[in-house]
Amino acid sequence: VRRLLHDPAALIAIIAAPFLLTIITSVSLGAPPKIHTGIGIAGAPVPANAAQGDFSVRSVGAADAPGMVRDGTLAAAVVVPANGSAPVVVVGSKNNVIAREVATSIAHTISDARAGAPVESTAVEPLPLGRKPLDGAEVYGPVIAVFFVLFGVGSISRRLQSERADGTLNRLLSSPIRPSVVLASKGIVMFGVGVVEVLVVILTTTLLFGADWGNPLAVALVTLAIVAFGVALATMIAAVTKSSAQAQGLEYAAAMALVALGGHIVPVRNLPSAAQTIAHYTPNGAAIEAFGNIASGTGSTASQLAPLMLMLAAIFVVGVIAMSRIRSVLVT
Amino acid sequence: MIWLRQTSAIMRLFLRRFALTPLNLTSIFVTPILIALIFGSADARAVSELPIGVQVSHPSAAATAFVKALDAEPGVVVHVYKTNVGLVRAVRRNDVAAGVVYAEPLGLVGNPRDPVSTASLAVVQSLARRSPDPTHTGEVTVSELATAAHSHQTGLPRAAAGMLVYFMFVNVCCNASLLLMEDRRKGVFQRLASSPIPQSSIVTGEVIGRLFIAVVQGLLVALVSSVVLGATWGATLPFTLVVVEIAAVAAGLSVLIGVGLNTSASDALITTNALVASAALLGGCFWSLQIVPRTMQILALITPNAWAMRAIDSLVARGGGISDIAVDLLVLAGFAIALLGLAIVRLRRLTVVAGVAR
Numbered sequence: 001v002r003r004l005l006h007d008p009a010a011l012i013a014i015i016a017a018p019f020l021l022t023i024i025t026s027v028s029l030g031a032p033p034k035i036h037t038g039i040g041i042a043g044a045p046v047p048a049n050a051a052q053g054d055f056s057v058r059s060v061g062a063a064d065a066p067g068m069v070r071d072g073t074l075a076a077a078v079v080v081p082a083n084g085s086a087p088v089v090v091v092g093s094k095n096n097v098i099a100r101e102v103a104t105s106i107a108h109t110i111s112d113a114r115a116g117a118p119v120e121s122t123a124v125e126p127l128p129l130g131r132k133p134l135d136g137a138e139v140y141g142p143v144i145a146v147f148f149v150l151f152g153v154g155s156i157s158r159r160l161q162s163e164r165a166d167g168t169l170n171r172l173l174s175s176p177i178r179p180s181v182v183l184a185s186k187g188i189v190m191f192g193v194g195v196v197e198v199l200v201v202i203l204t205t206t207l208l209f210g211a212d213w214g215n216p217l218a219v220a221l222v223t224l225a226i227v228a229f230g231v232a233l234a235t236m237i238a239a240v241t242k243s244s245a246q247a248q249g250l251e252y253a254a255a256m257a258l259v260a261l262g263g264h265i266v267p268v269r270n271l272p273s274a275a276q277t278i279a280h281y282t283p284n285g286a287a288i289e290a291f292g293n294i295a296s297g298t299g300s301t302a303s304q305l306a307p308l309m310l311m312l313a314a315i316f317v318v319g320v321i322a323m324s325r326i327r328s329v330l331v332t
Numbered sequence: 333m334i335w336l337r338q339t340s341a342i343m344r345l346f347l348r349r350f351a352l353t354p355l356n357l358t359s360i361f362v363t364p365i366l367i368a369l370i371f372g373s374a375d376a377r378a379v380s381e382l383p384i385g386v387q388v389s390h391p392s393a394a395a396t397a398f399v400k401a402l403d404a405e406p407g408v409v410v411h412v413y414k415t416n417v418g419l420v421r422a423v424r425r426n427d428v429a430a431g432v433v434y435a436e437p438l439g440l441v442g443n444p445r446d447p448v449s450t451a452s453l454a455v456v457q458s459l460a461r462r463s464p465d466p467t468h469t470g471e472v473t474v475s476e477l478a479t480a481a482h483s484h485q486t487g488l489p490r491a492a493a494g495m496l497v498y499f500m501f502v503n504v505c506c507n508a509s510l511l512l513m514e515d516r517r518k519g520v521f522q523r524l525a526s527s528p529i530p531q532s533s534i535v536t537g538e539v540i541g542r543l544f545i546a547v548v549q550g551l552l553v554a555l556v557s558s559v560v561l562g563a564t565w566g567a568t569l570p571f572t573l574v575v576v577e578i579a580a581v582a583a584g585l586s587v588l589i590g591v592g593l594n595t596s597a598s599d600a601l602i603t604t605n606a607l608v609a610s611a612a613l614l615g616g617c618f619w620s621l622q623i624v625p626r627t628m629q630i631l632a633l634i635t636p637n638a639w640a641m642r643a644i645d646s647l648v649a650r651g652g653g654i655s656d657i658a659v660d661l662l663v664l665a666g667f668a669i670a671l672l673g674l675a676i677v678r679l680r681r682l683t684v685v686a687g688v689a690r
């Protein structure tokens with residue numbers, strides 16, 4: 001711990017980097033991006049209930065519509081031809097697929113009415129969301145916290161390999177200190193590093209961006225579980241590699257694979273459906289899901305913590321492999 | 333002639349050491365493409381899909397028809413939830429952009445923080461005003477216009493551009509700078525100073541080697557992502573100029589890090605990765621700067637990444653030429669001159685000190 005506290009690079013990795021990345025991400029993605037939402041309708045009256053969500057719908061001239069879409073005045077336009085048999089035309093921008101899709105939906109409704117289809121209008125009522133939805137810091141805070149746990153705790157296991165290479169470990173083991181004590185001390189420091197990294201993200205998002213992570217006890221449980229997984233993984237990598245460089249390469253590969261599969265890089269909902277399923281079954285993906293459940297404040301605590309079971313299973317499996325192999329590192 | 337041979341020898345030595353590391357090869361050939369693929373497909377979905385959650389209180393044929401019709405709406409991806417708690421949690425967590433409770437009347441719940449929530453609600457409301465029976469659908473044709481003046485890259489091309497810029501910095505600043513640190517630790521510069529190789533050859537070889545790796549990396553990512561992901565890069569000459577300038581910035585930064593950082597390789601890797609990742613996040617390599625607040629758009633301009641992304645965006649999305657990216661090229665050149673100049677001075681000082689120490 002003393003070595004860590006006197007090492008500027010370690011302090012950057014454990015405290016400064018999570019702090020900085022949390023701020024950049026929270027500020028950048030904290031406010032929802034604006035989507036240009038103006039839709040024009042030409043050749044037909046704007047429907048009485050034209051308020052398409054927040055999409056503004058207004059009447060425009062049929063000849064003007066394409067030009068207005070091209071110059072960005074409109075996001076999309078619906079052009080209804082005077083000839084009743086000609087199809088309704090949607091003019092969309094290559095750059096705004098969402099607006100084109102909304103315009104196409106409106107065009108179908110207009111087209112159905114023109115074709116004399118039976119109108120089965122369904123009454124609609126807005127429902128309250130209850131507690132506020134998660135904001136940028138609450139969505140991306142857990143992602144960054146878990147990311148740093150995966151990349152951060154490995155530095156201690158690499159030190160184990162370095163100490164083995166430079167003979168420090170042998171000298172330590174030739175003293176009355178038992179190997180299990182050496183291992184436990186490394187494990188405790190790794191655990192501490194992981195917890196500090198998560199705490200830096202929690203404090204940054206809470207104090208600077210007003211994030212509400214939810215029930216503190218449940219958050220603590222998930223934090224302990226993901227850090228325990230990180231420690232187990234780093235120990236396993238230290239156990240199966242023969243040098244610091246090997247450990248570094250394997251840690252990087254494992255962390256990158258978990259980050260890519262676990263839904264850190266992009267929101268899970270934007271991944272292909274198979275990748276969405278895989279994300280739920282990775283320990284880091286499960287941790288992000290659990291943090292999200294807790295922050296959303298919906299349902300019982302038990303249901304919020306359901307992903308914890310998968311994390312515990314992963315800790316057990318990786319931990320067993322790590323403990324069965326780590327002895328060879330300590331005695332060689 | 334001898335000077336050239338010596339410089340080339342220093343450069344080749346560096347390239348051989350760099351290329352023989354599996355981690356570096358992975359970072360050059362595999363990781364950028366894989367991450368661009370994940371980012372790109374997700375980016376394309378983010379700007380085209382409307383994920384809507386549906387919870388049916390009382391299953392019926394009408395409810396099934398409605399869910400089917402909603403799923404068939406353009407862009408809509410329906411996720412069915414068994415309970416109201418599950419649906420509300422999904423909306424609050426941004427798993428879906430909006431929620432629909434199928435009952436009489438139809439319950440709609442949106443997430444005001446979600447960028448496509450209003451669009452999703454608009455589509456549901458539009459569907460609610462007509463029969464969900466697909467046989468009643470009138471004919472609609474869709475035409476797509478290019479809005480050149482306002483275009484920005486999205487989807488795979490944008491992700492490929494982001495990864496191109498990011499990984500040029502990752503490989504040269506993080507991985508290649510470690511070799512310089514290792515050389516300093518092992519006293520390689522002291523030994524080189526005792527050889528007849530002139531100081532200028534050592535400095536030029538080290539800098540050109542890094543520049544070469546960065547240019548090759550950039551062009552490789554461009555080529556592979558064109559073949560694999562269908563990315564385009566605009567006019568060849570301006571794009572090549574942008575790549576060379578990014579490479580020069582990265583090479584300068586790499587030497588500066590290698591000369592200036594006094595720490596273990598492991599810690600150096602973490603520090604440089606944090607630095608490079610922060611610049612990439614700030615500079616719009618991971619997400620479009622179009623979606624971030626104005627302050628962040630301005631702040632991004634302190635990074636070379638942002639200027640590189642601006643230039644590539646202009647070339648690709650708006651078919652720009654050299655005159656359109658002149659400002660971006662000038663600023664990148666400024667970064668390159670400043671960093672390379674500083675790097676050369678520091679490296680020369682290092683070799684002089686090594687010579688004196690000898």
